[in-house]
Every structure is written in structure tokens, then in C-alpha cells.
Amino acid sequence: MNDYEDFISTVxxxxxxxLTSIRGFSxxxxxxxxxxxxxxxxxFLNIIIEQSNRLINLVxxxxxxxxxxDTKDTIIIKEVTIKPxxxxxxxxxxxxxxxxxxxIDINDHAILxxxxxxxxxxxxxxxxxxxxxxxxxxITIKSNYANDFVIIKVINNGIEISxxxxxxxxxxxxxxDNPLTRKVQGSGLGLYITKNLVxxxxxxxxxxxxxxxxxxxxxxxxxxxxxxxxxxxxxxxN
Numbered sequence: 120m121n122d123y124e125d126f127i128s129t130v131x132x133x134x135x136x137x138l139t140s141i142r143g144f145s146x147x148x149x150x151x152x153x154x155x156x157x158x159x160x161x162x163f164l165n166i167i168i169e170q171s172n173r174l175i176n177l178v179x180x181x182x183x184x185x186x187x188x189d190t191k192d193t194i195i196i197k198e199v200t201i202k203p204x205x206x207x208x209x210x211x212x213x214x215x216x217x218x219x220x221x222x223i224d225i226n227d228h229a230i231l232x233x234x235x236x237x238x239x240x241x242x243x244x245x246x247x248x249x250x251x252x253x254x255x256x257x258i259t260i261k262s263n264y265a266n267d268f269v270i271i272k273v274i275n276n277g278i279e280i281s282x283x284x285x286x287x288x289x290x291x292x293x294x295x296d297n298p299l300t301r302k303v304q305g306s307g308l309g310l311y312i313t314k315n316l317v318x319x320x321x322x323x324x325x326x327x328x329x330x331x332x333x334x335x336x337x338x339x340x341x342x343x344x345x346x347x348x349x350x351x352x353x354x355x356x357n
Contacts, residue, residue, distance in 0.1 A: 183312045194320065195233050196320065197234070199230050199342070202223075202228070204238055208238065209221045215246070219252060220255075220256070221258050224261035226263070228264060230269045232322075232340075233320055241273075243312065251277050252275035252277045253277045258273070258274070259275075260273050267341050268341055269339050274334045276333075277331070321339070323338050
């Protein structure tokens, strides 16, 4: 089986699960509407909504994977101030995970990036922190400057990722096996997409997980105009 056939086979399996749930609970409600009490009707509708959202996320991830492989996909690199992007994402993720608190320690750093793709990268990382962090825990997002790069860290407390899985989690359809990930649904595409987008924009990403804390670190080129001008002069003199 080649990579394309393997991709189609895996996606078909991932699509089947939410579709089966949506159809099953819809059929149950239609067939037994008069027999179901309000609590069960609400429960079944919530399951249908949850599985519909899962299906939408999976389709969006599939489209993102397809774009990654499209050499014509345009990346527009420009100066992006990271703080308002991250604040906006945190406010959205907070509505999805109201038990989580957010600590934003972001300086007024600007990076060179495609704004939409950078937003997708940070959304994936912050949503993951919300999904896999301990109940009622605090998610910290902070930044600093080092060697012409802005370093952005997304930190959450929860079950650790084994060092043996550091590379694995960035591969297509990868899901590590631990008690929490068994309870949280996912396609295994989010971090694969994240890594590819970061690298396409000239950055890099790594993870470190120990002492009940997981840190995803994204390094993006710094949009420091004065430094770029100095480097251009220095290169022209060489």
C-alpha cells in the first residue's frame, strides 16, 4: 500500500466513526422520540453536536494536509505582532475549556510569518493544551527573544509525553497511548500540520515533557527591521 492509499484508508476509518455515531443517535431519536425523556433527548443531541464538530475538524485537517502537499499553496510572509493573535486564540479556547485558566506573558514581539498560518499553528497548540491539560489547570503562553528568533512557549500541566514519543507525535495520524489520550478524541493530524506550517515559514518546533509539565516551543524569525538592515549591510560587505 502506497502513501496515498494509506492516507485514504486511514481517513476513511476516521470519518466512519463520527458519521456512524451521528446516524445512530439520529435514528434512535426519530424511532423513539415519544419514549425518550428530555434529559436523554438533550444527551443525544449533545453527542450529535460533539461528533459533528469532530467531523468538521477532521475535514479541515484533511484539507490542511492536502494544502501542505500543494506546491502552489501561497505563503505570504509579513510582519506579525504575536500578542493580539495569541490573546484572541486564548479567548476562543477558554469558551471550549471553561475550567482552564490562561496566563499570557507575551512581549510586544513581532515575527516574520504568514498571519493565517501562524494563527492555525498557535490554535492547534493552545487547543491541545486545553484538551490534554489537567482539570482546572493553568495554561501559560510566554515569549522571549533569542538569536534573531522569537521563542513562543505553550505550557500545560498534565500527563507527560514520553521522550521516545517526541518525534512520533509530529508524524501523520500519530496518537500516543496514555489514559488521557484514550478519553480525548483526535485525528492525529494537528501536530503534523503544525510542524509543517512552522517549517514552511522558516521556523522550528520542539517539545519537552517532564515533571508533570509539557512545553511546546515554537521559534519564528524575528521581524526586527533594524537588525535585518544591519545584516543586509554586513552581508553586502562580505
